[in-house]
Amino acid sequence: MKIVTSQQMKEIDRLAAEQFFIPSSILMERAGLSVVLSIEQVFKNLSDLSFLVLCGPGNNGGDGFVAARDLLDYTDYVTIVFAGDEKKLSVEAGENFKRLKSVGGDIRVLGVDVTLDDVADIMKKCDIVIDALLGIGIKGEVRGQIAELIKLINLYSNYVVSIDIPSGLDSDTGKILGIAVKADLTVTFGLPKPCHLLYPGRELCGQLKVASIGIPRVLRESKQFTRQIITKQLVSRLIPERFPDSHKGSYGKLLVIAGSAEYPGAAVLTSLSALRVGCGYVHLLTCSPANEVAIQREPGLVATVVDKKHFCEQDVAIALELSNNADAVVIGPGITCNDGVRKFLSEFLENLKVPVVIDADGLNCLARDLNILEKIQVPAVLTPHPAEFARLTGEDLSDVKYNYLLTEEFSKKYNLVVVLKSATTIISTPNETFFNLTGNTSLSKAGSGDILAGMIGGFAAQGLNQKDASICSVYLHGLASEHYRHREGSMLVSELLDLIPVAMEEV
Ligand SMILES: NC(=O)C1=CN([C@@H]2O[C@H](COP(=O)(O)OP(=O)(O)OC[C@H]3O[C@@H](n4cnc5c(N)ncnc54)[C@H](OP(=O)(O)O)[C@@H]3O)[C@@H](O)[C@H]2O)[C@@H](O)CC1
Ligand SMILES: [K+]
Structure with a gap:
């Protein structure tokens, strides 16, 4: 509507x-x-x-x-x-x-x-x-x-x-x-x-x-x-079809670059949520101990580990090599934002050849050097919460929240998709804007954004364009939280992961 x-x-x-x-x-x-x-x-x-x-x-x-x-x-x-x-x-x-x-x-x-x-x-x-x-x-x-x-x-x-x-x-x-x-x-x-x-x-x-x-x-x-509300009908038309005669390659390959010694959980949540939305193969590139934590939680993941606490410039080669084999990339959750990470991110994004979702610390790194955005050659989605978007735009937090004119302007300027996360999430592409009304306060918890980024990547790997991948993910992410049957706020983010299938079934 x-x-x-x-x-x-x-x-x-x-x-x-x-x-x-x-x-x-x-x-x-x-x-x-x-x-x-x-x-x-x-x-x-x-x-x-x-x-x-x-x-x-x-x-x-x-x-x-x-x-x-x-x-x-x-x-x-x-x-x-x-x-x-x-x-x-x-x-x-x-x-x-x-x-x-x-x-x-x-x-x-x-x-x-x-x-x-x-x-x-x-x-x-x-x-x-x-x-x-x-x-x-x-x-x-x-x-x-x-x-x-x-x-x-x-x-x-x-x-x-x-x-x-x-x-x-x-x-x-x-x-x-x-x-x-x-x-x-x-x-x-x-x-x-x-x-x-x-x-x-x-x-x-x-x-x-x-x-x-x-x-x-x-x-x-x-x-x-050019503005509309995301409806169930819209999402159900967009969700990728499943075919009886298919194999893992039919449902895309996602590379997740996430995690650090301090934040292993972000890597796990991002990877698993991509699998939950139907992605056929998720390869996680991360720092120890996230690789072990991830495999323990879900043996279906493939993990490669860089031998440091954080990503740095030397890891660009392996990241690009893995990305050449992927249909889409998610980068950012839990990677922190020191000088080494920033150099890694900048060189990686400049040379990347497949669609990318940039989240969390990835956005904080970008905020320090917006020129990187000009150099990205592939379709990109940025998934900031209001504080991250304030950093990216240089505006006050109070002027950023729910500011669809600003998401539209930013999206046009850099030719990418902006997903501004809040109780009403706003998705802007250079020509259109979508408002999402699903979800509740259960989503106000660390890790819930990592799940959203992984979902968008998971859909993008299956061939959805960045706009459609964002629309489906934002709607289903919110809907999944509405399926939690206990008091809002008691939900663990790992439980949100497990409610994604229920939301997928509903649409
Ligand atoms: N298709 C449609 O659009 C349809 C629209 N329809 C209806 O029309 C409504 C819009 O009507 P509208 O344009 O007459 O404006 P409205 O909201 O009644 O206010 C204007 C009056 O308020 C005053 N006023 C203004 N600011 C003020 C303030 N801060 N504090 C105090 N006063 C203030 C202003 O005074 P003035 O500034 O002129 O001195 C003026 O007198 C719309 O909401 C819907 O209900 C339906 O009939 C169906 C089709
Ligand atoms: K009124």
């Missing part, structure tokens, strides 16, 4: 009217109705409930007027508070203001007919508050009485339904503009917006419903929208 910014949504609105003769008034009518139907899906019997509909000064408020009118079909207990000026309403919102009044809607204007204290009293007694204060037209920090209303909602409401977006969120980033509504249910229209997927917005939305309001599918699926 595609994701659109507020600007793109406004463009859709314009095109719906100009090319498909569906004016904003129709979209608003259906938007308001879809909110009521979504509430009905949750609560079944609307006539038993009381509602407070808070309408703001723009078209988000207009949707609120429609919803209030529809609710009056079910019950008399609908109070409408309008925080705005009737004279400044758009044509569509103005019409719906009049329609609501004409069917007996009790619209009280904040500051004229009701005070904030009155609203607080109504709110406490009401079953459901509908937040139609601000939508995708929000600009800057929430101002004036609307900020006060949001405060009241978060203090006193029993159940909150936000129309389109929880008021106060920046639609394009998911950041809170001063203060934002904490909703139980958010009903958005046509397509999700970044704020529904990126934290803190994702959490403030509560349950998310994407309602159809009659925007033609060709418009919603237009190629000009």
Whole structure:
């Protein structure tokens, strides 16, 4: 499913009217109705409930007027508070203001007919508050009485339904503009917006419903929208097929360059996760004792050991020789980042001839010398977490998290795939961006990134391009964690490895 910014949504609105003769008034009518139907899906019997509909000064408020009118079909207990000026309403919102009044809607204007204290009293007694204060037209920090209303909602409401977006969120980033509504249910229209997927917005939305309001599918699926959510259908189409008449060579050969005397575990996790996603042959190049640890855990691995605590320049020859026999390479987990390792990595990457996944310490080495990226001749995936991406880009950590514009820019600049890992992971290629929603806090544990890198390498070795390998891996990695049956956080990363097959089976 595609994701659109507020600007793109406004463009859709314009095109719906100009090319498909569906004016904003129709979209608003259906938007308001879809909110009521979504509430009905949750609560079944609307006539038993009381509602407070808070309408703001723009078209988000207009949707609120429609919803209030529809609710009056079910019950008399609908109070409408309008925080705005009737004279400044758009044509569509103005019409719906009049329609609501004409069917007996009790619209009280904040500051004229009701005070904030009155609203607080109504709110406490009401079953459901509908937040139609601000939508995708929000600009800057929430101002004036609307900020006060949001405060009241978060203090006193029993159940909150936000129309389109929880008021106060920046639609394009998911950041809170001063203060934002904490909703139980958010009903958005046509397509999700970044704020529904990126934290803190994702959490403030509560349950998310994407309602159809009659925007033609060709418009919603237009190629000009280059961002989308990773779905199960997408992943199941991409996962490599298995053929009865096959052998290990049919499923690719991966070279994993990982581990050091201090971090043997990273090498093991990276190698095993590649096997878990179906890779036919994994060769691990590592430092002692990771080779022994790895073979003990899984005798199906092949390990070559360099006779030092860390990789260094002299190991480039063996690494390149092994890579000539491989379909893909993963490099970085646990290799540390001293001068010798950096020289090794730089010379290896410069001469590499097969697709590569660079993770963890590999990224920290790159961050010290970004010129290496210019010299890579093969398709590459970088899998940074936000701190690693901050080092790579030279930006502040707070500016990097969930910054899809930055992943897109970086991906274009160096012509590679960026996988920015977080609760919502963002994958950018030079032309497209994918948001992943699977996973939970079980993944917040050392070693879970090594597993992801190994999965991407394992799929790449089987012939998936770097984009598709990343999409499948990120989705399945998250899904595997959701299959852990105990309390989030108790899972060991070795257990995550063992849940990959369950996730693979599900898609
Ligand atoms: N296809 C579509 O797109 C469809 C869109 N639809 C609906 O339209 C919504 C977008 O409507 P919109 O563009 O009128 O903007 P909206 O969010 O109501 O806010 C604008 C108002 O808020 C005010 N205001 C702004 N910032 C503020 C702040 N920080 N603090 C305080 N006030 C602030 C601003 O005031 P101004 O800055 O102009 O003085 C202006 O009056 C969208 O979310 C969806 O619900 C549906 O009908 C179906 C089809
Ligand atoms: K809203």
